[in-house]
Amino acid sequence: MWHRNLDKIEGCLYRLYHTSKEVDSFEELTVIFGRTYPLISYLLFIKDRSQFLSISPHYMDRAFELLGAEFKTSHQCSWENYFVYL
Numbered sequence: 701m702w703h704r705n706l707d708k709i710e711g712c713l714y715r716l717y718h719t720s721k722e723v724d725s726f727e728e729l730t731v732i733f734g735r736t737y738p739l740i741s742y743l744l745f746i747k748d749r750s751q752f753l754s755i756s757p758h759y760m761d762r763a764f765e766l767l768g769a770e771f772k773t774s775h776q777c778s779w780e781n782y783f784v785y786l
Contacts, residue, residue: 708732717747726779735777755785 709732716725722744729740737755744752757773764771773785 705732713743716743722747722752723779726782730777735775737773737777737782740777741782751786753786755782760785 712725712728712732715721716729719725726740726744729743730736733739737757741753741755745754755773757776761772761774764773771784773781
């Protein structure tokens with residue numbers, strides 16, 4: 701499936717790594733790959749590990765629960781949710 705969208709994927713990744721339009725890239729990546737936090741957050745982390753964090757929703761939701769925080773990441777993949785997580 702992804703091989704049919706290779707030009708779209710390459711263009712999106714180029715813009716992600718060569719511009720400062722992370723919000724646009726995040727949204728574009730969700731269209732291409734679906735709302736998959738682990739992949740999208742890791743791509744952002746590769747861009748700048750001092751600004752972005754990778755995320756595993758299952759483990760992070762459990763950690764937030766243990767801390768008493770009412771914040772969920774599972775099934776919430778969006779720039780707004782990711783920004784709050786950061």
